[in-house]
Amino acid sequence: GENVEQHPSTLSVQEGDSAVIKCTYSDSASNYFPWYKQELGKGPQLIIDIRSNVGEKKDQRIAVTLNKTAKHFSLHITETQPEDSAVYFCAASINNDMRFGAGTRLTVKP
Amino acid sequence: DAGVIQSPRHEVTEMGQEVTLRCKPISGHNSLFWYRQTMMRGLELLIYFNNNVPIDDSGMPEDRFSAKMPNASFSTLKIQPSEPRDSAVYFCASSLAGGNTEAFFGQGTRLTVV
Numbered sequence: 001g002e003n004v005e006q007h008p009s010t011l012s013v014q015e016g017d018s019a020v021i022k023c024t025y026s027d028s029a030s031n032y033f034p035w036y037k038q039e040l041g042k043g044p045q046l047i048i049d050i051r052s053n054v055g056e057k058k059d060q061r062i063a064v065t066l067n068k069t070a071k072h073f074s075l076h077i078t079e080t081q082p083e084d085s086a087v088y089f090c091a092a093s094i095n096n097d098m099r100f101g102a103g104t105r106l107t108v109k110p
Numbered sequence: 111d112a113g114v115i116q117s118p119r120h121e122v123t124e125m126g127q128e129v130t131l132r133c134k135p136i137s138g139h140n141s142l143f144w145y146r147q148t149m150m151r152g153l154e155l156l157i158y159f160n161n162n163v164p165i166d167d168s169g170m171p172e173d174r175f176s177a178k179m180p181n182a183s184f185s186t187l188k189i190q191p192s193e194p195r196d197s198a199v200y201f202c203a204s205s206l207a208g209g210n211t212e213a214f215f216g217q218g219t220r221l222t223v224v
Contacts (some may be wrong), residue, residue, distance in 0.1 A: 032210040043147050043201050043217055044211070095210070097166060098143070098213065100152060102152040
């Protein structure tokens with residue numbers, strides 16, 4: 001089955017700096033790559049997603065890039081704010097099977 | 111819509127007892143997923159349903175775990191008998207059309223088996 005690896009496991013940045021989280025996947029047939037944000041005591045919530053026919057997608061301060069050849073994708077958050085502090089998960093999906101990375105705990109220091 | 115609704119939010123039970131977790135997906139969603147979250151193993155897919163039919167239960171850890179979806183608006187995850195290592199947060203999620211569309215997660219059920 002699909003295996004998703006995510007790095008780093010923890011990330012601390014200063015407010016206003018950028019944060020980058022990277023993921024790799026194993027199954028080249030995966031075609032949907034969402035990113036979820038999980039705040040304390042809540043379920044994960046989708047923040048951005050990308051499909052395999054697209055290389056990059058941007059939504060305000062958040063962007064995701066996908067390299068199908070290398071089987072890796074990344075989340076970029078610019079101008080980070082304290083409210084961006086949370087655990088972020090990447091995922092890769094093939095058919096109906098969505099597998100998550102281990103998560104990155106992002107801390108944005110004011 | 112109120113989103114995915116899970117109950118109970120918290121459950122504390124003694125080892126050996128039966129535990130039933132409940133989920134109400136978003137109306138109109140065709141797919142339902144059960145995940146388990148622990149510090150050690152992260153988010154693990156246990157089972158998913160399409161149109162109320164279990165498609166893949168390979169993530170279910172043992173025969174002690176079972177899941178049902180008797181209709182489009184209700185699913186249960188049952189653990190019998192429960193063990194301390196089952197302690198985790200269990201999430202239910204639903205989506206319009208399988209794993210290739212946005213999955214909406216419930217608030218989770220925090221299970222503690224003592």
